[in-house]
Amino acid sequence: MYFPFILRSPPYQSTIVVLSMEAEEYTLPVPNTIEIKHKDCRKMDDYVMSFPATQHGYRMRIGHSQPKSSPVSTYECYRSGYPKGQPAALGTTKSLRIGCPLELTTRYIYSTSSWILIHTHVGHNHPPDPSVKPRKRHIDPKAPPILAPGVVWDASDGPTSTPVQDQDQEQQPLALVSNQYIVPPLQDEWLAIRQSMQETIITMPNILTPRALPEPRDEALARLATTKKNVIHEQKYWLTMPGWGGIIATTFNRPVIYYEPGISNNRIFFPYHTSPNLTPPIVIIYADFHFASALLDFTLDRLPVPRVCPTWQRFATAKASIWLDDWKSLIQLHADFLNNRKPRTRRNPKDKKVPQEPTVVSD
Structure with missing residues (x-):
């Protein structure tokens, strides 16, 4: 992010x-x-x-x-x-x-x-x-x-001067720009979010086992271990989706819905360890090569809820598995909607006589 x-x-x-x-x-x-x-x-x-x-x-x-x-x-x-x-x-x-x-x-x-x-x-x-x-x-x-x-390049995109490294400033630390439009309050909140996620991984080793984490445990903790309020320029602190969705859901004890263009990576995540509550989900979308939060009208009858994360299904506790009962109807409704939009193709009757190769599926 x-x-x-x-x-x-x-x-x-x-x-x-x-x-x-x-x-x-x-x-x-x-x-x-x-x-x-x-x-x-x-x-x-x-x-x-x-x-x-x-x-x-x-x-x-x-x-x-x-x-x-x-x-x-x-x-x-x-x-x-x-x-x-x-x-x-x-x-x-x-x-x-x-x-x-x-x-x-x-x-x-x-x-x-x-x-x-x-x-x-x-x-x-x-x-x-x-x-x-x-x-x-x-x-x-x-x-x-x-x-x-x-x-698209157009005539209005004329040549401009290129910033040059200031030789005097190279010898002295630069002050971070504090303009409210450049460093919004969201960055302050993001630091607290990272620290909360780090504490969750440390305090729940029996629930967030290595197989439930998006990367090796030490690497995951190192990715969260920073006190910097803004990590846009340091890729080692970036998080990926949908891999971190389950950690976010567990940390804040609420569902996380993730959308990106296409449908292959769209997921809903639930907390790994707690039973359902009425807290609204966190909605994360992928746009312009970065992640952003979004607001949805959760009163909609046909709320587009993507399929549940398979990692959560494997490692959620018995208490947490009840989440799926509450959301199953919306997940299925959206799955049916997507299936109806798929293009239909005619099968050649002769194809039935041709033996089909087995399909290998990896979980």
């Missing part, structure tokens, strides 16, 4: 070495997170490449992206990836690409027509190199703009 409101955040000020069982990781300064209100992704490219990474011992490069099929592009350390050919067949290559995991991501936000910069992973697998030199970047003045899928 993320909400695109923070414009800038503090840069990293010093090199931090994190020791682990696998390898050392070095955290070096990176470009400040930012939101650039422009349709052309090259504005973000210019901003990132203007950062003096070579002064901190590494070099930044524009990574692989699919501008025609994805609203996301990446930036990497110049030591990431491998040169052409299979790694095993490289021999004694002089390439400096050693698979560095550093990755920054830019994502297009359709609702604001802007690109945001996200710190996906800021660690390097190598120490700073004081001898690294900047590379000359070729810019084609006739190149067309790089647009996210579905975005």
Whole structure:
């Protein structure tokens, strides 16, 4: 989950070495997170490449992206990836690409027509190199703009100046923008929500077993363990749906209804441990590549209630299973509605004589 409101955040000020069982990781300064209100992704490219990474011992490069099929592009350390050919067949290559995991991501936000910069992973697998030199970047003045899928370029989208890294500010922490329109109260509430979910996982190990969690227990707790009010630019704290729906329902002791385009992932979740109550459900929708809450009129006779989460059906307690009795009629009503909308196809009578392959279904 993320909400695109923070414009800038503090840069990293010093090199931090994190020791682990696998390898050392070095955290070096990176470009400040930012939101650039422009349709052309090259504005973000210019901003990132203007950062003096070579002064901190590494070099930044524009990574692989699919501008025609994805609203996301990446930036990497110049030591990431491998040169052409299979790694095993490289021999004694002089390439400096050693698979560095550093990755920054830019994502297009359709609702604001802007690109945001996200710190996906800021660690390097190598120490700073004081001898690294900047590379000359070729810019084609006739190149067309790089647009996210579905975005249309028009005459009013003229050239604008690109934000440049402030050299003086790089040495001092930046204050978070406190404008009420940029950091709304919803972010304060979100911090309390994460802390409540973390406490639920810790205090209910017998109910929220590893098989009931959307990811390994330690990783799930680490994803919730932050005191930051806004995590839009740090992907390691993002939550996915429908995987976390059951945890949200259990934490706040109320159903959670999740909708997204199509019907494959639409779900309703109930608390794992309590019997039904009259508290209205939490409604979450997926729109513009992020999650948002919504309000529904729960007095409707034909309320669109999607199918129940199969994970909840497997791990809910006997007391909690009564939830399904109260909601079963609405779930079935919506399922019948969807089935009636499916296109009907005629079967060829000759097909009945052809033996059918068995269908393998995974739970």
